[in-house]
Amino acid sequence: MITQEKYRTTVKELLASGSVKMVIGYKPGSTPDRRRPLFIRTSEEADQLVLDSTCMTNLSGYLVTEGLLSDEKRVGIFLRPEGIRSINILAAEYQLNIEQIVILGFDSTGRDVRPLEGRNAGDFSGLLSEIKEKPVQTSKEPLLERIEKMNAQERFDFWQEEFSRCIKCYACRQACPMCYCRRCIVDSNQPQWINTSSHTLGNFEWNIVRAFHLSGRCVQCGNCDRACPVNIPLRLINQRMATEVLDGFDHFAGLSPTQEPVLASFKKDDTETFIL
Amino acid sequence: MTRILFSDKLDNCIAKWRSAGLTVIGPVQGESLSGYAAVEKAAGFEFGMVLPERPLKELFFPQTEPMLRYTIKKNEIDTTDFTAPQGKRIIFGARACDASGLAIDDPLFGWDYKDEYWFQRRNESVIVTIACTKADDFCMCTSLKLAPDSTKGSDVLLRPIDKNRGWLIEELTDRGREAFAIISDYLQESSEPAVPTVVVPEKFNLDACVTWLQNPENFDSKFWKEISMRCIGCASCTYLCPTCHCFDIQDEGDTYSGIRRKNWDSCSFALFTMHTSGHNPRSTQSARWRQRIMHKFNYFPGKFSVNSCSGCGRCSRQCPVDMGITETLQEISKL
Numbered sequence: 001m002i003t004q005e006k007y008r009t010t011v012k013e014l015l016a017s018g019s020v021k022m023v024i025g026y027k028p029g030s031t032p033d034r035r036r037p038l039f040i041r042t043s044e045e046a047d048q049l050v051l052d053s054t055c056m057t058n059l060s061g062y063l064v065t066e067g068l069l070s071d072e073k074r075v076g077i078f079l080r081p082e083g084i085r086s087i088n089i090l091a092a093e094y095q096l097n098i099e100q101i102v103i104l105g106f107d108s109t110g111r112d113v114r115p116l117e118g119r120n121a122g123d124f125s126g127l128l129s130e131i132k133e134k135p136v137q138t139s140k141e142p143l144l145e146r147i148e149k150m151n152a153q154e155r156f157d158f159w160q161e162e163f164s165r166c167i168k169c170y171a172c173r174q175a176c177p178m179c180y181c182r183r184c185i186v187d188s189n190q191p192q193w194i195n196t197s198s199h200t201l202g203n204f205e206w207n208i209v210r211a212f213h214l215s216g217r218c219v220q221c222g223n224c225d226r227a228c229p230v231n232i233p234l235r236l237i238n239q240r241m242a243t244e245v246l247d248g249f250d251h252f253a254g255l256s257p258t259q260e261p262v263l264a265s266f267k268k269d270d271t272e273t274f275i276l
Numbered sequence: 277m278t279r280i281l282f283s284d285k286l287d288n289c290i291a292k293w294r295s296a297g298l299t300v301i302g303p304v305q306g307e308s309l310s311g312y313a314a315v316e317k318a319a320g321f322e323f324g325m326v327l328p329e330r331p332l333k334e335l336f337f338p339q340t341e342p343m344l345r346y347t348i349k350k351n352e353i354d355t356t357d358f359t360a361p362q363g364k365r366i367i368f369g370a371r372a373c374d375a376s377g378l379a380i381d382d383p384l385f386g387w388d389y390k391d392e393y394w395f396q397r398r399n400e401s402v403i404v405t406i407a408c409t410k411a412d413d414f415c416m417c418t419s420l421k422l423a424p425d426s427t428k429g430s431d432v433l434l435r436p437i438d439k440n441r442g443w444l445i446e447e448l449t450d451r452g453r454e455a456f457a458i459i460s461d462y463l464q465e466s467s468e469p470a471v472p473t474v475v476v477p478e479k480f481n482l483d484a485c486v487t488w489l490q491n492p493e494n495f496d497s498k499f500w501k502e503i504s505m506r507c508i509g510c511a512s513c514t515y516l517c518p519t520c521h522c523f524d525i526q527d528e529g530d531t532y533s534g535i536r537r538k539n540w541d542s543c544s545f546a547l548f549t550m551h552t553s554g555h556n557p558r559s560t561q562s563a564r565w566r567q568r569i570m571h572k573f574n575y576f577p578g579k580f581s582v583n584s585c586s587g588c589g590r591c592s593r594q595c596p597v598d599m600g601i602t603e604t605l606q607e608i609s610k611l
């Protein structure tokens with residue numbers, strides 16, 4: 001509660017001084033355990049702000065809403081460490097000017113929520129490096145352990161079963177801060193590169209394209225997994241790809257706003273004779 | 277005296293229906309998702325849930341459906357039609373909102389063109405609805421002037437009796453009577469009362485909302501932009517909706533042969549109204565959300581005299597950013 005009250009005051013000060021034109025945060029949702037994104041432009045709206053451990057949604061995707069940052073004014077946003085990594089990637093991929101973002105950082109352990117020191121992306125580089133070196137130890141998911149024991153055929157069957165539920169609502173794409181493409185490959189229909197049908201093949205095509213596209217870019221904020229209305233464990237795919245990229249390239253996505261994208265950069269002394 | 281179907285006779289009934297050639301479908305709790313699916317035994321059913329996560333509509337209007345196979349030859353095009361799979365079915369344990377959804381969509385699918393895929397499945401399906409004895413925070417059928425024991429779209433309505441021991445039977449249509457004639461040996465006369473249906477509080481004043489929506493001045497209200505600011509533009513609400521019925525027809529294949537398919541489509545997507553020229557008459561998410569609300573409560577009733585919403589609440593329940601029809605109409609009620 002103390003963190004929330006302090007941040008309400010901070011938001012009011014930021015708006016009153018004109019340092020930001022808007023702050024993106026959370027407000028109560030339709031049931032006690034739900035939170036909604038909130039766009040704060042006035043002091044009254046700041047009174048609706050809620051900040052507690054149930055504020056899970058990574059809000060950074062709203063920053064690339066068409067026109068929001070084009071007036072060069074600053075916008076404040078509540079972000080967990082994963083959200084800070086997201087905006088670093090968006091900056092590295094030239095989707096936003098990091099100078100325009102005022103970070104109101106927070107994190108939580110259990111039900112306790114605490115503020116993170118700093119306002120600019122650069123202030124958090126130490127924290128992010130620490131997270132890279134010492135990832136938070138969470139108990140391994142039983143499902144992940146089950147999958148890791150499977151052979152290739154069993155894994156294929158498992159995912160075929162999971163993807164069979166996909167209805168191609170694209171909630172995973174829309175909820176993802178990294179899915180900012182003006183026209184997604186699946187919406188490019190002249191020619192239609194990817195089947196639009198949500199049959200087995202179409203669902204595989206979509207989910208595998210997404211997995212590769214997010215490799216080295218996903219920060220495991222969990223937005224896609226929480227958004228999926230048919231409960232496909234999408235987090236497991238992205239977690240696995242992040243591990244591959246970390247092991248293979250020592251790349252931890254979103255460390256800084258100037259980090260080179262792992263699958264979109266080229267070095268002349270690269271030992272590989274090809275690029276993906 | 278009313279007839280009762282006791283739960284311990286359900287296995288006999290299922291066997292009887294199956295031997296009469298009916299596929300028996302009902303609410304099933306899968307490992308990670310609930311929906312309506314075929315069962316062989318009563319143990320496969322899960323009657324305890326408020327409602328299945330997936331809507332009943334997908335058994336009538338699947339997410340992807342092949343329409344025809346085409347082969348382009350030098351001077352002609354060969355086509356083979358696909359028809360909806362044949363087979364009689366009984367949906368045992370539909371929710372009133374899901375059954376109402378089917379009745380709401382009937383005039384749409386039979387309007388200027390009679391959709392054979394829809395009507396063949398409708399004609400071959402018996403809908404046995406179980407009145408709700410529990411609801412959650414998102415249920416809103418009463419706000420739509422429907423009820424947890426609404427008979428709309430159902431062939432038989434069942435009312436649970438105490439301790440999940442069975443259901444009182446109200447046969448509503450000849451199709452329902454025929455299906456229950458098959459199992460008449462297992463039914464008993466009784467005067468036992470039904471468990472009261474759940475009380476679902478009214479969440480908004482529908483008439484006031486409709487009046488507001490019908491006022492042309494409100495089409496350009498700034499309300500639309502405010503309410504939909506957090507909408508991320510996915511199709512979760514439309515695809516889980518028991519009445520949303522939009523589809524797209526796509527040819528899948530190469531230059532010479534392929535399959536034409538009918539796939540779900542959603543007004544939430546930017547591509548939905550994109551013209552070939554690149555112009556998009558609904559270029560913003562607020563215009564798209566306005567369309568969804570206007571369609572359900574203004575345009576659709578204007579044409580078919582019924583709202584295109586049965587109050588299941590799935591749109592709000594599943595929304596990744598906690599939006600939905602309830603909140604929007606509640607806010608309109610306050611304007």
